[in-house]
Amino acid sequence: MxxxxxxxxxxxxxxxxxxxxxxxxxxxxxxxxxTTTRIxxxxxxxxxxxxxxxxxxxxxxYEAVIMDIAEDLRQLLRKVEKCIHERPLKExxxxxxxxxxxxxxxxxxxxxxxxxxxxxxxRREMKWDDxxxxxxxxxxxxxxxxxxxxxxxxxxxxxxxxxxxxIYNFVSGQDFFRSTLQVSREEYIPLAKETLKFMLIPAFxxxx
Numbered sequence: 405m406x407x408x409x410x411x412x413x414x415x416x417x418x419x420x421x422x423x424x425x426x427x428x429x430x431x432x433x434x435x436x437x438x439t440t441t442r443i444x445x446x447x448x449x450x451x452x453x454x455x456x457x458x459x460x461x462x463x464x465x466y467e468a469v470i471m472d473i474a475e476d477l478r479q480l481l482r483k484v485e486k487c488i489h490e491r492p493l494k495e496x497x498x499x500x501x502x503x504x505x506x507x508x509x510x511x512x513x514x515x516x517x518x519x520x521x522x523x524x525x526x527r528r529e530m531k532w533d534d535x536x537x538x539x540x541x542x543x544x545x546x547x548x549x550x551x552x553x554x555x556x557x558x559x560x561x562x563x564x565x566x567x568x569x570x571i572y573n574f575v576s577g578q579d580f581f582r583s584t585l586q587v588s589r590e591e592y593i594p595l596a597k598e599t600l601k602f603m604l605i606p607a608f609x610x611x612x
Contacts, residue, residue, distance in 0.1 A: 432513025435520045515575040
């Protein structure tokens with residue numbers, strides 16, 4: 405029997421999917437503790453009892469949001485992997501940075517939710533935390549940062565974390581950074597991408 409999240413993803417026009425989409429935006433803006441089910445219900449234009457019928461308590465909906473973005477990131481990684489397969493590392497990084505940053509700028513709640521997850525806790529453990537090591541390992545392998553036996557060291561995972569955190573911060577901090585630089589969003593995005601490439605490509609390829 406499909407889970408509520410699976411039903412929402414299978415039926416993007418359904419009430420479940422509408423609630424999930426609003427919850428992603430609101431949790432991404434206010435965080436877990438700053439969001440209430442009443443705020444989400446109000447944005448969707450439904451009674452709070454309807455929200456509870458489809459998703460249960462706030463923690464249930466938050467966990468669904470986290471799992472939803474985890475699946476989105478998994479699908480993104482597959483697309484990136486198809487594009488970079490067997491290319492030289494510099495090309496892999498160049499393409500990956502473009503694809504990942506473009507996607508995250510289009511879905512800024514993902515970066516916000518991930519960064520907020522670092523610094524805020526709920527009373528309930530989230531399944532996303534179990535999937536993060538798998539993501540890091542997959543990304544490291546796609547970049548060729550694994551050992552000859554296929555294992556991925558903690559140092560390689562830390563370097564992937566450094567790369568991803570750089571991207572998340574440029575996306576989540578865009579309003580502050582744009583204000584500082586006094587540039588439009590259209591100007592900021594290519595600046596962010598080129599800056600990420602300036603920092604990350606030499607770091608991973610070993611070129612000065």
